[in-house]
Amino acid sequence: MSDIVCKLLIIGAGPGGYVCAIRAGQLGIDTVVVDEGKPGGTCLNVGCIPSKALIHAADEFHKVSTVSDGPLGISTSNPIIDISKTIAWKDGIVNRLNSGVTGLMKKAGARFVSGQARFVDGKTVEVKHNGETRTIRAEHIVIASGSAPVELPSLPFGGPILSSTETLSLTDIPDSLAVVGAGYIGLELGTVFAKLGTRVTLVEAEDAILPLYDKALTRPVARRLDALGVSVMTGTRAQGFDNGMLKTDQGDVAAEKILVTVGRRPRTVGIGIEELALTQDGPFIRIDKYCQSSMRGIYAIGDVTGEPMLAHRAMAQGEMVAEHVAGHSVEWDKRAIPAVCFTDPEIVTCGALPDEIQGTKSTEFPLSANGRAMTTEREEGFIRVVWRESDHAVVGIQAVGTGLSEMSAAFSLAIEMGSCLEDIGSTVHAHPTHSEGLQEACLRALGHALHI
Known part of the structure; x- marks a missing residue:
């Protein structure tokens, strides 16, 4: 295998890496991307995309299974799901996107x-593949190697103990599933299997589900979990698994499978960063406003740089780094990065939380007063604006409700562009849509909400 010399080398073809490569190529930079897996990284192959596909399938199956009990006058009988066919459909989507990413980089x-x-x-990387080694020398190198699931010593992955990766490819629906960790990954996948008929138990060491979110946002999710028959054990620590039983400090839980979702760690072990003596923040690589590490010519983007571990953050960083390498005057100065929990109902957060910034207030508009929410039979939840008293600038927006993930762009756009309550309140919003809730929250903050 011949050696390679290039201007930009990217280690990792996940969302950050492949976007960096595409933008760099567009700018005429000689770019090479290295990855031992398929293009797209965790998000495309075993994360964001396949999990959303299964969430959709589970939602559709649950709707069909329960619609006869509702007020719509629809009657169905005996619906079944062929999970192996569902998995094949999910894999087809992933394969299409793999091919698309590969084609875009090539283009x-x-x-x-x-x-x-x-x-x-700091300028040289060895790449091993199929027993052969080649050397790549580059003027600039981007570390975009992503993250991996955290493994608990008492619950090592293997057999019935699964990470999210294995769970997304199950071809048999387990009778019972214990989910260790009630963060967004655990709740998303736990809800999927609850809707498919699995008896699900959530085991969380903290005192609440989604412990990083305020209780007003998580309360509708907790109610929905209860309606789906999901057992929730908070303040409970998993201690091991034996003979079909998850051992905890609050008693045993019968479970055919165990899904461990207690966080993710940066994937830096094995790529030789110890050869570079980079400055780190704990396990993460410390970066500046250009995503440069402490070593000149070495950049880092995405999950290896710490929270928030979000694909769209990595993408934005990758695009910026490519432009910086090309000599453009750019830096990382994003005001707000939206985050979405694809739970049921969905949670969207962007910017500051209530009481996080001195001199701010928050105002909510309930979806029970929203016509569109009523027509979908899902009225739980609200949209909240956090605003500065001195000038009415909107510095944060949060929401919980069915289908509200699609509003995340409006939330981030409003904050990024420095909108104030009057800007959003005077903007015409289509009726009937969930988006009216954002306008109404701003109008309510101004003292003249129209529909509450």
């Missing part, structure tokens, strides 16, 4: 190299 002129990369020094 931009970026070269993709399969293999495991390891630093030799």
Whole structure:
């Protein structure tokens, strides 16, 4: 295998890496991307995309299974789901997107190299693939190697103990599932299997589900879990698994499968960053406003740089780094990055939370007063604005409700562009839509809500 010399080398073809490669190629930069897996990384292959596909399938099956009990006058009988067919459909979507990412990088002129990369020094990387090794030398290197699930010593992955990766490919629906960790991944996948008929138990060491979110946002999710028959054990620590039983400090839980979702760690072990002596923040690589590490010519983007571990953050960083390498005057100065929990109902957060910034107030508009929410039989939830008293600037927006993930762009756009309550309140919003709730929340903050 021949050696390669290029201007930009990207380690990792996940959302951050492949977007960086595409933008760099568009800018005429000689770019090489290395990854031992398929293009798209965790998000496309075993994360965001496949999980949303299964969430959709589970939602549709649950609707059909329960619609006869509702007020719509629809009657069905005995619905079944062929989960192996569902998984094949999900895999087809992933394969299409894999091909799309590969094609986009090729179209931009970026070269993709399969293999495991390891630093030799700050300008040189060795890539091993199928027993062969090649050397790549680059003027600039981007570390975009992503993250991996955290493994508990008492519950090592294997057999019935699963990470999210294995769970997304199950071809049999388990009778019972214990989910260790009630963060967004655990809740998303736990809800999927509850809707497919599995008896689900959530085990969370903290005192509440989604412990990083305020209780007003999580309360509708907790009620929905209860309606779906999901057992929730908070303040409970998992201690091991034996003979079909998850051992906890609050008693045993019968479970055919155990899903461990207690967080993710940066995937830096094995790529040789110890050869570079980079400055770190704990396990993460410390970066500046250009996403440069402490070593000149070495950048880091995405999950290896810490929270928030979000694909769209990595994408935005990747695009910026490509432009910085090209000599453009750019820096990382995003005011707000939206985050979505695809729970039932969905949670969207962007910007500051109530009481996070001195001199701010918050105002909510309930979806029970929203016509569109009523017509979908899902009235639970609200939209909240956090605003500065001195000038009415909107500095944060949060919401919980069915289908509200699609409003995340409006939330981030409003904050990024420095909108005030009057700007949003005077903007015409289509009726009947959930988006009216954002306008109404702003009008309510101004003292003249129209529909409450």
